Amino acid sequence: MNSYYNQNYTKEEIDAVLEKIKSCVHNNKYTIALNENRQENIEFINEYNIRSDKQKSILLQLKTEDFCHTLQNTKIGYEYEVLYVFVPQVQLFNADGIEETVDVYTKFNIIDMPNGSRTVVISFHKRNKPIDYLFR
Numbered sequence: 728m729n730s731y732y733n734q735n736y737t738k739e740e741i742d743a744v745l746e747k748i749k750s751c752v753h754n755n756k757y758t759i760a761l762n763e764n765r766q767e768n769i770e771f772i773n774e775y776n777i778r779s780d781k782q783k784s785i786l787l788q789l790k791t792e793d794f795c796h797t798l799q800n801t802k803i804g805y806e807y808e809v810l811y812v813f814v815p816q817v818q819l820f821n822a823d824g825i826e827e828t829v830d831v832y833t834k835f836n837i838i839d840m841p842n843g844s845r846t847v848v849i850s851f852h853k854r855n856k857p858i859d860y861l862f863r
Contacts, residue, residue, distance in 0.1 A: 732796040734861045741794045741861070744811055748835055751846040752786045759848040771852035775819040775829070785831060786848065789813050795858045800836070810849065811835045814858050830854035 751757045759782060761769050772782070793813040800808035813833045820826050834850035 731798045731801075733798065734796045734859070736794075736797075736861065738791055738862060741791050744837070745789060745791055745794070745813075747837055747844055748789070748811070748846050749787055751837070751844055752783055756843065757786070757846045757848060759851050765849070767852040767855075768850065771831075774822060776822075777819070782851070785815065785817055786833070788817075789815055789833070792860065792862045794861050796861065808836055811837070812850075812858070814854055814860070830858075832858075 748757075759768060759772075761772075771777070777785070793815040795812045795814055797809050797811050800806060800810055811834065813835070814830050815833070816828050817831050818826055819829045830853065832850050832852055832854040833848060836847045836849055838845045838847065
């Protein structure tokens with residue numbers, strides 16, 4: 728496994744992180760990155776016609792067992808950020824209307840602010856590299 732990837736977590740620690748992520752999603756204090764650097768997210772959402780209510784549903788159904796690892800943000804000025812990677816398996820309908828099971832690569836940045844937390848879903852697309860689940 729890549730040395731940037733950290734799997735040194737207990738189930739309880741990831742439970743707490745996931746609770747924070749889901750709280751942000753539930754309270755609409757989240758964003759899925761859809762800027763020019765996140766073309767893969769845009770293409771995935773379009774390919775499977777994943778409307779915002781379905782996006783939210785996918786995020787709210789994450790389980791601790793979907794956790795893979797964390798990594799340090801490598802963007803200049805953001806090196807202090809820890810990014811959390813979960814890869815749930817989700818039933819989605821492709822453009823031809825055929826249902827398939829898709830590994831959805833999700834990567835989160837949790838931003839703690841004085842008035843609560845927000846989360847940014849940096850990655851939201853089909854898994855495109857091998858992953859190792861920590862709790863499976």
